[in-house]
Amino acid sequence: MTKDLFERIIEDKGPLGKWAKQAEGYFVFPKLEGNISNRMIFNGKKVITWSINDYLGLANHPEVIKADADAAAEYGLAYPMGARMMSGHTNYHEQLEKECAEFIDKEAAYLVNFGYQGMVSAIDALVTKNDVIVYDMDTHACIIDGVRLHAGKRFVYKHNDIESFEKNLQRATKLAEQTGGGILVVSEGVFGMRGEQGRLKEIVALKEKYNFRLLVDDAHGFGTLGDNGRGTGFEQGVQDGIDVYFATFAKSMAGIGAFFAGDKDVIQYLQYNMRSQMFAKSLPLAMVKGALKRLDMIRTMPELKDKLWRITNALQSGLKNAGFDLGTTQTCITPVFLKGEIPEAMAMVYDLRENHGIFCSIVVYPVIPKGLIILRLIPTASHTQEDIDETITAFSEIRSKLEKGIYKRIGATMV
């Protein structure tokens, strides 16, 4: 007898879903209201927002709001209809691709509607069953899902560990020699949880010894690193060594959409083979025109990135001076490492939000090992020194309560 499919789903809600009753609307699916900025409304109260990824403060910039509104007034949100390949192509899509490619020094670029889908589909398109993928253990879920679609072999290396990378590259080389395939290496420019940069310089240097192509997801590096925010490849001086560059518009660009960039032939191949784009509606023109405006601002307003880094440096040095462990971050991403279990973490974050007016993301097991808590702060160009000072004072108070076991007692009543 077969089992009803939904029986399992109702019984086992998954590692996060099992917390839904305690967490929904507050720790997960929270609603931040008001204009996107350093201070928004949560649960009826004003909070300092450290979790919205609006690195350059463009989301609520008057010029951006105007560009978006003008484009929506002119074209609505539907135009163009159909997939790019069929009927959804425009001059503006082409212009944005050209400008993205020029900005990051690649021959060509291809726009995609969502970074996540795009990455899954690009990995699927780039490899066949004879090819081998080598990828970092800590890469984003979209890369993991892309790798899952791969019908051939894959090797995962220890996070940012070049010795482990080379060992796996050797295994991949041996295998690819047997299958007659090639090797795709995938890393992130910036790892989103802990804020480390991918070791692109060392990876690219190994191209001297091994034959592989490098795909880099630079979601958090685009706009924040390198001269003018041109990304992690520029930051490390190895942009030429990145064969396929990816950035989403969901962070520094404060929009939606993403792009891949590389040599013309490779980009043309993606245009004709990426199933998530061939069989999905084109990015609406309002988004495309809005993205053109944002890209222009990133290019011509270096003061936005300078401000982001002033805030980042003040936040990170302030937290370090107050004795907090920020791990090994080398970027704006500011993880504050604390020790405790999930119920304690929930009680602590509740206190932070309700009594200290601080809204940040909380990262716990299974994303990181059991017993660790990360309070993850994403500074932006719209934060102020006052935001930083209030946050550090609040963090010092909650750490002291955590160490005294106060949250353990409260947390036990929350679960």
Ligand SMILES: Cc1ncc(COP(=O)(O)O)c(C=O)c1O
């Ligand atoms: C590293 C990384 N890659 C890809 C994505 C997915 O991009 P999008 O939000 O455009 O789907 C994200 C999250 O936005 C990300 O952090």
